[in-house]
Amino acid sequence: xxxxxxxxxxxxxxxxxxxxxxxxxxxxxxxxxxxxxxxxxxxxxxxxxxxxxxxxxxxxxxxxxxxxxxxxxxxxxxxxxxxxxxxxxxxxxxxxxxxxxxxxxxxxxxxxxxxxxxxxxxxxxxxxxxxxxxxxxxxxxxxxxxxxxxxxxxxxxxxxxxxxxxxxxxxxxxxxxxxxxxxxxxxxxxxxxxxxxxxxxxxxxxxxxxxxxxxxxxxxxxxxxxxxxxxxxxxxxxxxxxxxxxxxxxxxxxxxxxxxxxxxxxxxxxxxxxxxxxxxxxxxxxxxxxxxxxxxxxxxxxxxxxxxxxxxxxxxxxxxxxxxxxxxxxxxxxxxxxxxxxxxxxxxxxxxxxxxxxxxxxxxxxxxxxxxxxxxxxxxxxxxxxxxxxxxxxxxxxxxxxxxxxxxxxxxxxxxxxxxxxxxxxxxxxxxxxxxxxxxxxxxxxxxxxxxxxxxxxxxxxxxxxxxxxxxxxxxxxxxxxxxxxxxxxxxxxxxxx
Numbered sequence: 001x002x003x004x005x006x007x008x009x010x011x012x013x014x015x016x017x018x019x020x021x022x023x024x025x026x027x028x029x030x031x032x033x034x035x036x037x038x039x040x041x042x043x044x045x046x047x048x049x050x051x052x053x054x055x056x057x058x059x060x061x062x063x064x065x066x067x068x069x070x071x072x073x074x075x076x077x078x079x080x081x082x083x084x085x086x087x088x089x090x091x092x093x094x095x096x097x098x099x100x101x102x103x104x105x106x107x108x109x110x111x112x113x114x115x116x117x118x119x120x121x122x123x124x125x126x127x128x129x130x131x132x133x134x135x136x137x138x139x140x141x142x143x144x145x146x147x148x149x150x151x152x153x154x155x156x157x158x159x160x161x162x163x164x165x166x167x168x169x170x171x172x173x174x175x176x177x178x179x180x181x182x183x184x185x186x187x188x189x190x191x192x193x194x195x196x197x198x199x200x201x202x203x204x205x206x207x208x209x210x211x212x213x214x215x216x217x218x219x220x221x222x223x224x225x226x227x228x229x230x231x232x233x234x235x236x237x238x239x240x241x242x243x244x245x246x247x248x249x250x251x252x253x254x255x256x257x258x259x260x261x262x263x264x265x266x267x268x269x270x271x272x273x274x275x276x277x278x279x280x281x282x283x284x285x286x287x288x289x290x291x292x293x294x295x296x297x298x299x300x301x302x303x304x305x306x307x308x309x310x311x312x313x314x315x316x317x318x319x320x321x322x323x324x325x326x327x328x329x330x331x332x333x334x335x336x337x338x339x340x341x342x343x344x345x346x347x348x349x350x351x352x353x354x355x356x357x358x359x360x361x362x363x364x365x366x367x368x369x370x371x372x373x374x375x376x377x378x379x380x381x382x383x384x385x386x387x388x389x390x391x392x393x394x395x396x397x398x399x400x401x402x403x404x405x406x407x408x409x410x411x412x413x414x415x416x417x418x419x420x421x422x423x424x425x426x427x428x429x430x431x432x433x434x435x436x437x438x439x440x441x442x443x444x445x446x447x448x449x450x451x452x453x454x455x456x457x458x459x460x461x462x463x464x465x466x467x468x469x470x471x472x473x474x475x476x477x478x479x480x481x482x483x484x485x486x487x488x489x490x491x492x493x494x495x496x497x498x
Contacts, residue, residue: 012434014047014126015160016119018112020143021134022052022063022098026166028070030197031134034426036071040088043431047124051115052098053108060098074424095123103135103142109150116152127159130433137168141182148186155191162433164193167258168249169442172458173451180444189444193433198259198356199440200425202414203384207266207358208280210382210390218271220362222337227491229343230359231263234351234496238308238474239325243316251327252305252457255347257450258442261288263384264343267358268333277438281446288449292332299460304328306479308350309470322466325349328482329457330489344486344493350474352496356384359494376407379494389413 017035019027038044052063068089075084099115101108120127129152133143144163147153153161165183170176183192198204211217220226233255239246246254265284272279294302306326312319326348333343362378376395383389390412395405432440472479477496486492 009041009043009431011043011045012431013128014045014124015128015130015434016049016051016116016123016125017130017132018051018053018116019132019134020053020103020139021136023054023056023058023066024134026134027052028067029074030424030426031132031430032067033071033074034424034430036084036088036092037423037427038431039092040085041427045434047126049095049097049119049123049125050092051112051119052096053101053112054098055100055102057100058098060096063098064093064096103139103146106146106149109146109152113150113152127157129160130162130164132164133166135166137166137171140165140169141179144183144186153186153191160191160436161187162191162193162436163187164195164430164433166195168253169194169258169447170451171248171253173448173455176447176451180448184444190438192441192444193429193438194442194447195426195429196258196262196440196442197425197429198262198384200423200427200429201356201384201388203382203388203390204263204266205428205440206390207382208269212271223339223341225362226341227361227363228341228489229267230357230361230494231260231267231343231345232355232357232359232494232496233260233263233345233347234353234355235349236351236354236475238311238350239314239317241315243314246325247317247321247323250323251325251347251349252454252461256327256329256345257447257454260345260347261450261453262442263356263358264288264291264331264345267360267382268338268343270337275439277441278443280439281441281443285443285446285449286335287333288446288453290333290335290338291453292334293453294456296456296460299457300464302330302485303457303460304479304481304485305461305466306348306472306482307466307469308348308472308474310350310474311470322469324461324466326351326472326478326482328478328485330485342489344491346478346482346493348472348478350472352475352477354386355496357494358382358384361491376405387413388415 019031021027035044035050071084075082097115099112101112116129119125131147133140135143147163155161170179211221265287268287269283270286272283304327305324307323308325311317311325312321326346328344328346331343331345333341360380362380364375364377376393379393381391381393383391392410393407396408398404398406429440471481477483477493483493
């Protein structure tokens with residue numbers, strides 16, 4: 001397929017994508033639509049094939065049909081023309097095949113091996129294989145172990161093997177370490193791509209470039225100019241049909257060590273020596289490692305949990321559940337740049353609106369000149385979803401004879417400047433795996449440091465029952481304790497608005 005002139009990127013090299021869990025919801029809702037978008041953007045190689053692997057008694061035709069139904073819904077809900085590009089659709093389906101298999105049976109992997117050899121001979125895919133683990137986390141190590149036993153993970157003669165692993169990567173520090181040990185007995189770190197779809201968002205990717213390429217921004221990005229940082233990841237929906245998963249997980253485990261800490265790291269990291277993957281990931285790891293350890297006596301003051309009213313009536317949820325659907329934390333990063341600047345983070349379900357945003361509050365100017373007039377606060381807002389963009393809020397004189405300042409906003413929206421196509425957030429990430437760029441993926445040490453940071457909170461909550469659950473109403477800003485976390489410091493959360 002021809003070069004995508006709009007993005008400046010060139011198609012990835014020849015390969016076969018094997019999707020374990022091909023009949024699952026993740027594949028249909030996110031992975032396959034992302035592949036459609038990559039094909040439409042001319043970023044997939046001509047020598048390309050997709051093999052669906054699943055326990056479900058399916059056929060390639062029924063698999064294609066289920067994918068098409070989901071793709072129609074995806075396109076219809078976008079801002080485009082609402083129609084699937086039939087040429088692109090046919091290009092993809094011509095390259096799709098399906099294999100019924102069991103992750104626990106070595107015979108299934110021998111069948112997969114034979115299938116891949118057949119595709120290499122006919123489609124000239126070069127023996128390069130990308131294995132996508134769109135499966136339950138308890139099968140991650142099982143699948144990788146089978147890839148090792150069948151020699152499918154073995155690289156030779158410049159043929160590469162890469163494995164994408166979805167979250168949750170572990171349930172706590174001990175399980176994350178155990179999983180890393182297990183998969184690293186089969187794979188090298190350079191073969192492992194621990195995926196976090198948040199890092200596929202344009203605004204997240206833009207944080208580094210926005211900071212480090214603008215002379216206006218970088219000199220004020222420090223403790224001398226910034227009062228505090230707020231990071232919000234709010235969802236308007238509840239747990240929906242994921243009650244069984246959520247009862248084992250909760251908001252803290254589900255969101256903070258991965259999604260939220262990635263946003264913290266991108267916001268607070270130092271400039272890397274280059275955009276090489278390991279240089280970037282090393283700077284991000286330093287940020288998480290510098291977060292001040294919480295002692296048991298500090299957890300009650302710095303960590304808040306909440307549960308929305310009605311959670312206990314959700315399917316597969318215990319009527320006495322003490323699982324949190326909201327959490328807010330106050331973090332301190334003990335390094336030269338951020339000493340004394342609190343980072344407040346919050347994430348929750350059934351909130352007022354769906355919003356992911358990094359809000360940076362700048363310090364006020366000296367009051368001597370403007371003693372008689374109120375000073376609007378200065379905020380820099382990095383909007384990640386749903387309305388991707390960057391805003392700066394500052395004070396300007398209100399027209400008239402009196403000296404009064406009003407709150408005004410300068411606003412940049414990706415859609416206005418560059419246009420947007422319907423996207424899942426996985427397009428960039430899957431493309432990066434194909435070209436071997438690990439910049440947006442987490443290393444083993446990044447994962448373990450994140451879990452180590454929240455471990456004291458998990459231990460404290462495990463031995464102290466929550467009070468007054470449920471403690472916030474659906475469609476609200478969250479529990480009062482979340483507001484109190486900032487009120488005690490003389491600050492307040494930005495309002496989550498629809």
